[in-house]
Amino acid sequence: MRYKTIEEYIETIHVLELKHGRAQTGMIAARMRVRPPSITEMLGKLEREGLIRYESYTGATLTASGKAMARELMHTHKVIADLLEILGIDRTLAEADACQIEHHVSKETVARLEEFVKFARADEGTTDSIRRFRTGMP
Amino acid sequence: MRYKTIEEYIETIHVLELKHGRAQTGMIAARMRVRPPSITEMLGKLEREGLIRYESYTGATLTASGKAMARELMHTHKVIADLLEILGIDRTLAEADACQIEHHVSKETVARLEEFVKFARADEGTTDSIRRFRTGMP
DNA sequence: AGCCTCTTTTAGGTATACCTAATATTCTTC
DNA sequence: GAAGAATATTAGGTATACCTAAAAGAGGCT
Numbered sequence: 001m002r003y004k005t006i007e008e009y010i011e012t013i014h015v016l017e018l019k020h021g022r023a024q025t026g027m028i029a030a031r032m033r034v035r036p037p038s039i040t041e042m043l044g045k046l047e048r049e050g051l052i053r054y055e056s057y058t059g060a061t062l063t064a065s066g067k068a069m070a071r072e073l074m075h076t077h078k079v080i081a082d083l084l085e086i087l088g089i090d091r092t093l094a095e096a097d098a099c100q101i102e103h104h105v106s107k108e109t110v111a112r113l114e115e116f117v118k119f120a121r122a123d124e125g126t127t128d129s130i131r132r133f134r135t136g137m138p
Numbered sequence: 139m140r141y142k143t144i145e146e147y148i149e150t151i152h153v154l155e156l157k158h159g160r161a162q163t164g165m166i167a168a169r170m171r172v173r174p175p176s177i178t179e180m181l182g183k184l185e186r187e188g189l190i191r192y193e194s195y196t197g198a199t200l201t202a203s204g205k206a207m208a209r210e211l212m213h214t215h216k217v218i219a220d221l222l223e224i225l226g227i228d229r230t231l232a233e234a235d236a237c238q239i240e241h242h243v244s245k246e247t248v249a250r251l252e253e254f255v256k257f258a259r260a261d262e263g264t265t266d267s268i269r270r271f272r273t274g275m276p
Numbered sequence: 277a278g279c280c281t282c283t284t285t286t287a288g289g290t291a292t293a294c295c296t297a298a299t300a301t302t303c304t305t306c
Numbered sequence: 307g308a309a310g311a312a313t314a315t316t317a318g319g320t321a322t323a324c325c326t327a328a329a330a331g332a333g334g335c336t
Contacts, residue, residue, distance in 0.1 A: 003323050025284060038324055040285055045322095057284060057331060087254045089247055100242035109227055109235045116225045119271045128267035133257045141293050163314055176294050178315055183292095195301060195314060 004032055007073060007103050009042055010051060013060055014070035022059035076102040076110050082117045088134050142170055145211055145241050147180055148189060151198055152208035160197035214240040214248050220255045226272050 012031050016023035025043070029036045047054040051066035062070060077098045084094035105113075120130050150169050154161035163181070167174045185192040189204035200208060215236045222232035243251075258268050 001324095026282090034323090035325060036284065037286080037326085042323080084247060087251060089250050093244065093246060097242075097244050097247045101239055104235075104238035104242055106231065106235050108231060109222060112227050113225060116271060119267075123267050126267070129258070129261050129264070129269075130267050133254060139294095164312090172293090173295060174314065175296085175316080180293080 004034060005103060006046065006049070006051070007069065008032065009046060010062070010066055010069050011073055013046075013052060013066070014062060014074075017061055022061050024059040028060075073102055076105060079110055079114045079117060080105065083113050086117060086120045086130065086134065142172060143241060144184065144187070144189070145207065146170065147184060148200070148204055148207050149211055151184075151190060151204070152200060152212075155199055160199050162197040166198075211240055214243060217248055217252045217255060218243065221251050224255060224258045224268065224272065 009028070009032070012028055013023040016027050016031070020027070025036050025039045028034075028043075029039045032039075034042075043052065043054045043060050046052045046060070046066070050063055051069065052060040052062055054060045080101050081091075081094045081098035084097055085091055089097070123130055147166070147170070150166055151161040154165050154169070158165070163174050163177045166172075166181075167177045170177075172180075181190065181192045181198050184190045184198070184204070188201055189207065190198040190200055192198045218239050219229075219232045219236035222235055223229055227235070261268055
C-alpha cells in the first residue's frame with residue numbers, strides 16, 4: 001500500500017480546521033485511516049517543515065505556508081474536477097480522479113486547463129463542439 | 139524524495155526491451171537514476187509478482203502480465219498527452235505531465251477522455267469551439 | 277476534588293525502497 | 307585461454323512511514 005503524502009495531510013488538516021477550528025489527532029487519523037500514533041509523529045514533521053502549528057493534546061492549525069499549499073491544492077483540484085466534468089465525466093468520479101491527479105500536474109498545465117474551463121463555460125448555451133460532445137448531440 | 143512505483147519499473151523495462159530485446163540492470167539503473175543493487179533487488183520482487191522473467195547477469199523481459207500492464211500504461215499515457223495537447227499544452231510539457239498523471243487516473247475516466255480526443259480530432263479543420271480555443275481565434 | 281473515560285503520546289518494532297562497499301560473474305582483448 | 311575491464315550481485319546499513327501496546331494527560335460527572 002502507498003504511503004500518504006504531505007499534501008494529503010495538509011488537505012485533511014485544512015478541511016478539519018475549516019469545520020472545527022483545528023485538526024485533532026483522532027480526527028485526522030479517522031479521516032486518513034492511519035493510526036493516531038502515526039499522526040502524532042507526522043504532525044511533528046509537518047511542524048518542523050513549517051506547514052502547521054502543533055500543540056500537544058490540542059491539535060494542529062495551518063501556518064501561512066500550510067495555507068498556501070492547501071489553497072493551491074484546492075484550486076488545482078477544482079480545475080481538474082471541472083475539466084473532467086465538462087468532458088462528460090460524472091461529478092462523483094471527476095472528484096475522485098481529481099483527488100489523485102491534483103498531486104501530479106504541473107502548475108503550467110493547471111493554468112492552461114483553467115483557461116479551457118473558463119472558455120468552455122463561456123460557451124454554455126451555444127451548440128458548438130464542446131457542447132455537442134458533452135451532450136452527445138450530432 | 140518519492141520512491142519509484144512498480145509501474146515506473148515496468149514502463150522502463152518495456153522501453154528497454156523494445157530497444158534492446160531485454161532490460162539489463164545497468165540500463166534500468168541509468169534510466170531511473172537508481173543504483174544497480176536496488177534494481178537487482180526490485181527485479182526479484184517484480185519476478186515474484188509475475189510481471190517479469192529475470193535471469194541473473196542477463197536481464198529481464200516482461201511476462202504476459204507485465205506486457206498487459208505496460209500496454210495499458212502506454213495507452214493511458216497517450217490519451218492524457220493527446221488530450222493536454224489538444225487543450226493547447228506544448229507537447230513536451232504534455233508528455234511530462236502525462237508521465238505522472240497516467241498512474242493516477244481511473245480506467246473509466248481514461249475511456250471517456252479517449253472519446254473526447256477522438257471527437258476533437260474528428261473536428262480538425264473546422265472552426266468550432268475546441269479549435270477556436272486551441273488557436274486563440276475569436 | 278477525585279475518579280473514570282476518552283484521547284493522545286511514548287516506546288519500541290516492522291517493512292521496504294533505497295544506499296555503499298565488497299565480491300562475483302561475464303565480456304573483451306591480446 | 308588468461309588478464310583485465312565492465313557489469314551484476316551480495317552483504318550489510320539507513321531512513322521513514324507505518325504499526326501495536328503501554329503510559330500519560332484532559333475533560334466530564336458525582
